Amino acid sequence: MDLVRSVTDYLPGMLRAGVLAFQITLLAILLSWxxxxxxxxxxxxxxxxxxxxxxxxxWFIRGTPSLIQIFIIYFGLPQIGIRMSPFVAGVVALxxxxxxxxxxVVRAGLMAIPKGQWESxxxxxxxxxxxxxxxxxxxxVRIIVPPLTNEAINTLKNTSxxxxxxVMELTLYTQMAIAATFRPFDFYIMAALLYLVMTTLLSxxxxxxxxxxxxH
Amino acid sequence: xxxxxxxxxxxxxxxxxxxxxxxxxxxxxAFGDRTVLRNVSLAVEKGEVVSVxxxxxxxxxxxxxxxxxLEVPQSGRLRFLDRTIDYAxxxxxxxxxxxxxxxxQRIGMVFQSFNLWPHMTVRGNVTEGPVQVLGLDRTEAxxxxxxxxxxxxxxxxxxxxxxxxxxxxQQRVAIARALAMRPALxxxxxxxxxxxxxxxxxVLDLMxxxxxxxxxxxxxxHEMGFARHVSDRIAFVHEGRIAEIGPAEQMMAAPxxxxxxxxxxxxxxxx
Numbered sequence: 445m446d447l448v449r450s451v452t453d454y455l456p457g458m459l460r461a462g463v464l465a466f467q468i469t470l471l472a473i474l475l476s477w478x479x480x481x482x483x484x485x486x487x488x489x490x491x492x493x494x495x496x497x498x499x500x501x502x503w504f505i506r507g508t509p510s511l512i513q514i515f516i517i518y519f520g521l522p523q524i525g526i527r528m529s530p531f532v533a534g535v536v537a538l539x540x541x542x543x544x545x546x547x548x549v550v551r552a553g554l555m556a557i558p559k560g561q562w563e564s565x566x567x568x569x570x571x572x573x574x575x576x577x578x579x580x581x582x583x584x585v586r587i588i589v590p591p592l593t594n595e596a597i598n599t600l601k602n603t604s605x606x607x608x609x610x611v612m613e614l615t616l617y618t619q620m621a622i623a624a625t626f627r628p629f630d631f632y633i634m635a636a637l638l639y640l641v642m643t644t645l646l647s648x649x650x651x652x653x654x655x656x657x658x659x660h
Numbered sequence: 661x662x663x664x665x666x667x668x669x670x671x672x673x674x675x676x677x678x679x680x681x682x683x684x685x686x687x688x689x690a691f692g693d694r695t696v697l698r699n700v701s702l703a704v705e706k707g708e709v710v711s712v713x714x715x716x717x718x719x720x721x722x723x724x725x726x727x728x729x730l731e732v733p734q735s736g737r738l739r740f741l742d743r744t745i746d747y748a749x750x751x752x753x754x755x756x757x758x759x760x761x762x763x764x765q766r767i768g769m770v771f772q773s774f775n776l777w778p779h780m781t782v783r784g785n786v787t788e789g790p791v792q793v794l795g796l797d798r799t800e801a802x803x804x805x806x807x808x809x810x811x812x813x814x815x816x817x818x819x820x821x822x823x824x825x826x827x828x829x830q831q832r833v834a835i836a837r838a839l840a841m842r843p844a845l846x847x848x849x850x851x852x853x854x855x856x857x858x859x860x861x862x863v864l865d866l867m868x869x870x871x872x873x874x875x876x877x878x879x880x881x882h883e884m885g886f887a888r889h890v891s892d893r894i895a896f897v898h899e900g901r902i903a904e905i906g907p908a909e910q911m912m913a914a915p916x917x918x919x920x921x922x923x924x925x926x927x928x929x930x931x
Contacts, residue, residue: 561777
C-alpha cells in the first residue's frame with residue numbers, strides 16, 4: 445500500500461523530471477551535431493590551422509571525465525565571468541562532451557565514402573560546399589546513424605550527472621523523493637524504467653530513420 | 661598572279677596555326693618523388709577522338725585527370741576553349757574555386773568505377789549537375805535527363821536506383837550524367853575495365869555513337885579494337901611521356917617506336 449501511495453504521489457513529478465532530462469538531451473544532441481560536424485570537417489580539411497584546435501578539442505574531451513567538464517562549465521566559468529543557469533550549463537556541457545565523440549563518428553563516416561564519389565562530383569563542376577551538402581553528407585548520414593544513436597543514448601544517460609549541478613532532472617528528483625519517503629528500491633527502479641522508455645524511444649526513432657533513408 | 665595570291669594566302673593559313681581545341685604543353689607531374697608525367701604536350705582538335713594507350717602505371721590516367729584538374733601538375737599549361745591555365749599558378753597561388761568549376765562544367769568525365777551517387781535515382785544523378793551547378797529549373801533538367809537517357813537506351817530505368825543496375829547500365833548512366841552538362845569535351849578513363857565482358861560492348865557502342873556525332877573525346881583505354889576503329893589518333897604513353905602519337909590505323913599497323921611495337925605485341929597477342 446505504501447508503495448502505491450508514494451509512487452502515485454511522486455509519479456507526476458518524476459515524469460516532469462524525465463521530460464526535462466529528455467529536453468536537455470535533445471538540445472545537447474543538436475549542439476553536439478553542429479560541433480561534431482564542424483570539428484570533423486576541420487580535422488579532415490588538410491589545413492593545420494583548422495585541424496589543430498579541432499584536434500585539441502577532441503583530445504581534451506575524450507581524455508577528461510564528463511563530470512569534471514560539467515563542473516568546469518557550471519562552477520569554473522563564473523570565476524572568469526561566464527555565468528549560466530544550471531539548465532543552460534547542462535546543455536552546453538553535455539553538448540560539448542558529446543560533440544567530440546560525434547566528431548570522430550563523422551570523421552570515420554567521411555573516410556568511408558569512396559574517393560570516386562568526391563571525384564565524380566568535382567568533375568561535374570561542384571564547388572566544395574555544394575559537393576559536401578549534396579553528395580557526401582547525405583551518404584555519411586546514412587552510415588553514421590547507428591553510432592550516432594549510441595552517442596545520443598549516452599548523452600541521455602549522462603543527463604543524470606547534471607544532478608550534481610542542481611538541475612532538477614530525473615536522477616536528482618528521484619533522490620529527493622527517496623529522501624522524503626525512504627524507499628530507494630521503488631524509486632530507483634522507477635527511474636530506471638523511465639530512462640529505459642526514453643532510450644528505447646531514441647533507438648526506435650533511429651531505426652525508423654535508417655529504414656526510411658536506406659540506400660537501395 | 662591570281663594563282664600565286666591564292667597560294668600565298670593558303671600558306672599564310674598554314675603558317676598561322678589553327679588554334680587547337682585542347683592543348684596541353686610541357687605538363688609535368690610528380691607524386692612525391694615519383695615522376696608520373698614528363699613534359700607531356702598534346703593538342704586535340706574539335707571533334708577529334710584520341711585514344712591514349714600504354715601499360716598500367718605509364719601515366720595515361722594521370723594525364724587525363726590533369727585536364728579537369730582532378731590532379732594538378734607541378735608545371736605546364738592547359739588551353740581549352742578560350743581559357744589558358746598555368747598549372748604552376750594553380751599549385752602556387754591557388755586558382756579560384758569558380759574557375760575550377762567553370763572549366764569542369766565544360767568537360768565531362770567518365771570513370772572506371774562509374775561513381776554514380778548511390779543515394780539518388782538515375783534521374784537524380786543525371787539532373788543533379790544541371791540543377792545544382794548550371795542552375796536549370798527542375799522541369800528543364802528533367803526534360804534534358806529524359807532525352808539523354810533515351811539516347812543511351814535507359815529510359816525505362818529513369819526512376820531506378822544505381823545499385824539495382826548492371827555494370828554496363830551504370831556506366832551508361834554515368835555517361836548520361838556527364839552529357840547532361842552539355843560538355844565540349846569528354847574524358848573516358850578506362851571506362852570498360854571494371855565491366856563484365858558481356859557488358860563492354862554496350863558501353864563501347866555508345867561511345868562510338870558519341871564519336872560519330874562529333875563529340876571531342878579523349879579516351880584512356882585497353883580496348884585496342886576501339887582505339888583502332890573509332891579513334892582518329894592514338895597516343896602511346898610510356899614512362900610518363902607520349903612516346904608516339906599518330907593516326908589510329910598507322911599506329912596499330914606500323915608503329916615506329918620500338919616501345920609501341922613491344923606494347924602492342926604484348927596486348928594484341930594476349931587478347
